[in-house]
Amino acid sequence: MGYARKVGWVTAGLVIGAGACYCIYRLARGRKQNKEEMAEGGPGDVDDVGDCPGARYNDWSDDDDDDNSESKGIVWYPPWARIGTEAGTRARARARARATRARRAVQKRASPNSDDTILSPQELQKVLCLVEMSEKPYILEAALIALGNNAAYAFNRDIIRDLGGLPIVAKILNTRDPIVKEKALIVLNNLSVNAENQRRLKIYMNQVCDDTITSRLNSSVQLAGLRLLTNMTVTNEYQHMLANSISDFFRLFSAGNEETKFQVLKLLLNLAENPAMTRELLRAQVPSSLGSLFNNKENKEIILKLLVIFENINDNFKWEENEPTHNHFSEGSLFFFLKEFQVCADKILGIESHHDFLVKVKVGKFMAKLAEHMFPNSQE
Numbered sequence: 001m002g003y004a005r006k007v008g009w010v011t012a013g014l015v016i017g018a019g020a021c022y023c024i025y026r027l028a029r030g031r032k033q034n035k036e037e038m039a040e041g042g043p044g045d046v047d048d049v050g051d052c053p054g055a056r057y058n059d060w061s062d063d064d065d066d067d068n069s070e071s072k073g074i075v076w077y078p079p080w081a082r083i084g085t086e087a088g089t090r091a092r093a094r095a096r097a098r099a100t101r102a103r104r105a106v107q108k109r110a111s112p113n114s115d116d117t118i119l120s121p122q123e124l125q126k127v128l129c130l131v132e133m134s135e136k137p138y139i140l141e142a143a144l145i146a147l148g149n150n151a152a153y154a155f156n157r158d159i160i161r162d163l164g165g166l167p168i169v170a171k172i173l174n175t176r177d178p179i180v181k182e183k184a185l186i187v188l189n190n191l192s193v194n195a196e197n198q199r200r201l202k203i204y205m206n207q208v209c210d211d212t213i214t215s216r217l218n219s220s221v222q223l224a225g226l227r228l229l230t231n232m233t234v235t236n237e238y239q240h241m242l243a244n245s246i247s248d249f250f251r252l253f254s255a256g257n258e259e260t261k262f263q264v265l266k267l268l269l270n271l272a273e274n275p276a277m278t279r280e281l282l283r284a285q286v287p288s289s290l291g292s293l294f295n296n297k298e299n300k301e302i303i304l305k306l307l308v309i310f311e312n313i314n315d316n317f318k319w320e321e322n323e324p325t326h327n328h329f330s331e332g333s334l335f336f337f338l339k340e341f342q343v344c345a346d347k348i349l350g351i352e353s354h355h356d357f358l359v360k361v362k363v364g365k366f367m368a369k370l371a372e373h374m375f376p377n378s379q380e
Contacts, residue, residue, distance in 0.1 A: 119150050121159050128160070132168045137177050144172070144183035151190035161197055170204050173211065178221050181211075185224035192231040198238065205232060205241050213248045218257045226252075226263040233270040239277055246271070246284035250334070254287045258299055265305045272312035281313055282335040290337060294363070300356050307362050310338065314366075314374050338370060 119127065130143040147169065150156045160166070169191075172184035185208070191197045212225030233239045242249075246268075253264040271277045294303060313334075329335035 118153060118156070119146065121163065124150060124156070124159060124165075125163055128163055128165050128168050131172065137180055140172065140175075140177075140180045141183055144169070144180065144187055148183065148187045148190055151187055154194070157191050157194045157197055160191060161194075161200070166191065166197065166200050170201070173204065173207060178219065182220045182224045185221065185228050189224065189228040189231055192228060198232060198235075201232065202238050202241065205229070205238060209242060209245050213245060213252070217252070217255060218260050222252075223259060223263055226260070226267060230263065230267045230270060233267060236274045236276065239271055239274055240280075242271070243277070243280040246280060247286070250284060250286045250290065254289045254293070258302065261299075261302050262305075265302065265309065268309050269305070269312070272309045272316075275316040278313055278316040282317070282329060282333060282338075284334050285330075285332050286334050286337050288332075291341070294359075300359055303359050304362060307366055310341075311366060311369065313338075314369055317374050338374065341367070341370070 124147075127143045127146050130139060131147070134140055134143070147160065147165070151160060166188075169184050169187050172180060175181050175184075188201060188204070188208075192201055208225050208228055212222055212229065215222040215225065229242065233242065249264050249268060253261055253268070256264065268281075271281060293306065
């Protein structure tokens, strides 16, 4: 009896041990499969974008293999995803899968080399619904990229407007995410190449102007804002809305890098071609460093474009009409800068020592025009 009892206990121990090992194996294998499934974009990862019919992002994404694009783009991690925890690992895997699907959707639907670049009105409605309902940055970015590419086509600008897209995209300007804000500005910039769209977008010009001026210097948001304002001022109809910001544009021009300088010049050139904006331009305060742009280190194209702006202002200025009121311009204004420029450009700005012959010739001709037209009574 004692021997049989021992055999029974040993057998029971072996059975229990084998069962425990099998349970551990199944648990480990199940976790591994679950992680792989989530990393590949398995079920349960679709974002909730509201009650808009057909607005689930996964409905128009394709899980084609594209290993070259896996490392690109932005991956958003929820704040509660902590490295080293099981919940954090699962959350990070889901975030990667969502970002991957968003990138693939953009590549599939908005690639410039794809026949699917042009979306149907129904698809545009779906994208606009995503923009309106979703709060996830990576979804907003992908949807805005698709909208921006489609807004580059003239017929789509009317469709997007008729679908109510202008206020939907403009609402994104309130976001604090700089990447999403830049994409929204790009969409509005493409949509603004349309007279009716411009008429409806004018109500956002002051906000765009303020955001552009206060954005980080030389940032993508600032450049996108400048491009939108440049498009909105191609015609004379809405230029007066920027009158109080001209001094800020000159400040950005003086402080910015070459790309910012060129973009500000395009905007100022639009204003300078309008005679009604001449007085506003001359009244604007300009930084004292503006004169240093005419040195040997500055890009020649920047100097020549700035001279074109000055020439337009000079041509539009009517001395006979403005002579009684020219004293109303304050010290530090563009008017006084040009007056000083005309009197002693050689001495103060060192134009004679400039290395480029074309710059010296252009400046010389411009000084002669100033003396003849804008400041005929000045004494050298």
